[in-house]
Amino acid sequence: MNKNSSNIMALAPNTSNKRETVCIFGTGDFGRALGHKLIQSGYPVVFGSRSTQTSSLIPKDAEVLSHAEAAQKAAIIIIAIQRQHYNFLTPLAEILHGKVLVDISNNLKINQYPESNAEYLAQLVPGAKVVKAFNTVSAWALQSGTLDASRQVFVCGDDMEAKQMVMDIVRALGLSPLDQGSLLAAQEIENYPLQLFPMWKFPILLSLGLIAFFFFYCLIRDVIYPYVYENKDYSFFIAISIANRICPILALILLALVYLPGVLAAIIQLYRGTKYRRFPDWLDKWMLCRKQLGLVALAFASLHVLYTLVIPIRSFVRWRIISQTVSLALNNKTEPLDTTNAWLSDSYLALGILGFFLFVLLGITSLPSVSNNVNWREFRFVQSKLGYLTLVLCTAHTMVYGGKWFLSPSSYRWYLPNAYMLSLIIPCTVLVVKFVLIFPCLDKPLTRIRQGWERNPQYSE
């Protein structure tokens, strides 16, 4: 459903007569914002507050009563107060018996308390049906109506009927409820809005480190060296030439790092002779962020493509070609076509294009909506077969790029090899080990281990 239309529709209060009263405990910002929105969507709203004198901040059409009075007016009570004040609900236990309590609270830190706020609430008021909801929605977004971001509201609770009632309210506000099961899921739902790309931290920090290293490496070789020895100012290389050297290097290294943990895991399993022991922690974490590593690699590969394609428009390149042509003309020379060179140049470009193309395909299949539409066998085919093919193509692209001067001594400046040669170390290692693992003498036992066979069954004791 077009979500914006849903939002517009929800503002039309033409069905207000049918909605049931909703009670909100607490007149803080989120409570008021939710109250406003509920009134707009046609719900009668009653606030429960310590001081029953109408505050000017509270929506005009809402009633303000004491907690006990307000609770009696509605079947659903939204608890818009902080966890540390929940204990004021204990004396109200009798009135709250059988009511649906909606816990919308958030914490300041991940796993701040041993049990989730919703579970704590359920313990305090055992007779009520506690439902966790709305904590992932921002008060500001609710207020301004500009819910551009996710309209998903995670809902969990042990009572199915209570959950359905809350989900109906969520839908009426123009949001999409997502049933997350029983109240056990509350902890996770409360942690959710506190995250900031947790799986992306390692890949991004790693890239930043590698960028810094290769930036200075290339700066020394490509800017400082010619400045020292030839007194040429190539400082403008920083903008494009060096960036276009760093990007493909990072793309290749990070892509190889996506496949390295799989290879390591295979070696560990072969050594141990079982799959029933957990991998070391670092390997587990590494494996969990492979998708993110791959996507960062794809980002660098895309930048590399853009940087490469603008080469002919660069004023430096135009100047170089023009002055080269002019000097050829002045010297009255025409060079014949060097077929080997044409082969090398064309096949290095073709390998790069095909590698990038497959890389983008891999990226597209990792979009949530696409990967949800393929089964496990198809996903394995794409990510493993196509993934290794991409790695092979990209490694070959880099090698052919080196071409004739791959190991020529003239390409060493201050004993530093060309940067792209460093980038080949990890991918070549991964490909060689993977190639060895394909041999039947290693592949067969590995397959058996992954099907549950154990070499030394006592290991799992």
Place this chain on the structure above:
Amino acid sequence: MNKNSSNIMALAPNTSNKRETVCIFGTGDFGRALGHKLIQSGYPVVFGSRSTQTSSLIPKDAEVLSHAEAAQKAAIIIIAIQRQHYNFLTPLAEILHGKVLVDISNNLKINQYPESNAEYLAQLVPGAKVVKAFNTVSAWALQSGTLDASRQVFVCGDDMEAKQMVMDIVRALGLSPLDQGSLLAAQEIENYPLQLFPMWKFPILLSLGLIAFFFFYCLIRDVIYPYVYENKDYSFFIAISIANRICPILALILLALVYLPGVLAAIIQLYRGTKYRRFPDWLDKWMLCRKQLGLVALAFASLHVLYTLVIPIRSFVRWRIISQTVSLALNNKTEPLDTTNAWLSDSYLALGILGFFLFVLLGITSLPSVSNNVNWREFRFVQSKLGYLTLVLCTAHTMVYGGKWFLSPSSYRWYLPNAYMLSLIIPCTVLVVKFVLIFPCLDKPLTRIRQGWERNPQYSE
């Protein structure tokens, strides 16, 4: 699940013996199409019709009975007739008591009637359980089996069990049911298939207007002016050169228009001292279509990239460079490298590449399946932080592109400044105001206002 396979499976009637009879009132096109599909999926189908003589159009395996007889044979009755004929159901009220009535009707206009067709049906036959479904599916698609588009069927109704029964039928036909809650959602579901990109209208009309303006502006400056003063025919500039001038201008202006309403909203809130008053209507609407504005801007940016990258293959550009080189060679000149120029050219390209890269990232995060997988904090980070960074990079890209002749009088033709200079007005304004708003003396009160604080509480009375 692979949806196509689902469709193929549904055709296999190997489980027909278990399906319950479904009754369809009305033998119009959609009723027949649905009947065909139900029979293919193994459901016994009985039609209820005024004239019980079997029409040749009705699927062979279906029975045709009078309305009353047909209704008695099934627990689920699909009402495939138009709303204006619903009152013929009133005499059947007794027979329909307890039955599940599926309303599949659509209207011709949005909000054509005060209440939705499904709610009207529920009023007419109070004893029946009304479920709204199938109205978003096309009869033609159902008939031809080519359901390439959305297979989602929105379902709503007040009776959970009736809804489940209808959702099971939806699944059996190879479609995906989507529970939209109680019957109150019917109005929205009925409006849904009538929309044609409602949120895209404003951004697209605005772009068309801007395209027309800048097209004539560039035509005058770049084609007519040289024709009048230098008698040169540059009419072929229309195909690429002028298009590549319009696209970046539109991309930059539209991107700035995405961030302008946020800045205006902040000023309004600071002025009013409260967040509890609604924004003017135009601002609300503007804010709701920011995503669409941004995506149209991204489309223009992508076109700009493509137009720019083909520059070196254009025969005009090749001719210009060759004749320039030849004239240099004939004059026996070689120019030295202009480092400042190289710096300007390279950094303008680099800024453009980085800006475009971030812009694409923003576009990817606005894909529904991606934005549903990030929480509010992450979404704000991407859309606000990265968004402003994109705007800064793209504005800088345009400024550096101007380079040395930014304000030189020679770039004025008929007192018209270069078109890109006009495109800088809005982005620079937005960035300056945003920069001012970051100062603590303004940021602090704004933050407090957004957390619910009010300067003059009487405002909200």
Place this chain on the structure above:
Amino acid sequence: MNKNSSNIMALAPNTSNKRETVCIFGTGDFGRALGHKLIQSGYPVVFGSRSTQTSSLIPKDAEVLSHAEAAQKAAIIIIAIQRQHYNFLTPLAEILHGKVLVDISNNLKINQYPESNAEYLAQLVPGAKVVKAFNTVSAWALQSGTLDASRQVFVCGDDMEAKQMVMDIVRALGLSPLDQGSLLAAQEIENYPLQLFPMWKFPILLSLGLIAFFFFYCLIRDVIYPYVYENKDYSFFIAISIANRICPILALILLALVYLPGVLAAIIQLYRGTKYRRFPDWLDKWMLCRKQLGLVALAFASLHVLYTLVIPIRSFVRWRIISQTVSLALNNKTEPLDTTNAWLSDSYLALGILGFFLFVLLGITSLPSVSNNVNWREFRFVQSKLGYLTLVLCTAHTMVYGGKWFLSPSSYRWYLPNAYMLSLIIPCTVLVVKFVLIFPCLDKPLTRIRQGWERNPQYSE
């Protein structure tokens, strides 16, 4: 919800005291893997096995009992044994009465048995509530915790409550349950993990065939012909020049093949005078894989764009331009600008850019998460209107590319026309027929037929 976090959270057994015991019949690989994962998620697990002596492979914290004893300890029993051994459950029928039996089995072939394993299980133990689940999850992925692929678990079953219990377990393991309705869906769910891109087979085989044909065609014209007649070695053309000739040809042909079946269907319907007869089987299948055909075409178009944009960096192209310039300079000539040529070159590029841009738009709207957010009317607008516009632009792009030497005899080598001319046959046919079908004398009856009208009603008897 961030799915990775969900996975991490599920490992924390801080809520173990609340989980209900789960029984697993069978100690094979998948049973053990599931047992491990359940224990990690805080479920007490009891295995039912023929030999009750604790195997070292079984997770330490799990109990191993006889089948009968184990079944009595839990309300949910996961049947982790193969279908051919299901009959051992018959003697246990009394103990299993009222229990939830989870069928997780898979077959080796699609539609291996007449009824699904889950339905067979339900027949064997009529008193139990059978739920199909978990068969789409891989044991290896469950074990290693690296569930990068789809976390969706398809669940179906006739008992709502039993289904809910299983779905809660699925969520607790960090996976997303997807309700697929009643047990009738089991066959489809069992077939699902056995598929390998079934809808992609035809488009990919077709492309491979076309690639082979056009590769040899171009090889003969562009490499062998100049070698024979001019003794020039253009073998390096294989890497880019020939690839860049094959890609656009395939993109155009496949795009036209997306629209050809629609045109054929219209002709068939006009001829038959009804829409109520099924199309021939090949047409049905063709229509079902139009989306895949279009996406393969888009892939070739993207490769064409990349191959085209690297042209100016190719060393052969640089050599050609430099030697051309040098010879011009040596002959002391400067050619004037050929405006017609500039127009042709620029408009062919512009048409290509716009065509590719619309093509990418079509591709984006076919992403599941995007196409689920548009209604039928919007989808038809995009896929039909924009689709034909794309086809028109791409055909025009190819025609203008031919330009002046479109039918000149010099472009025939060994009587073979240029390859791009072959690629124009199908698109031109489709466009001409479509153009004819738009005439009111044909469009009107077609529209009426699609609305359910029949010319010769006896046809449907």
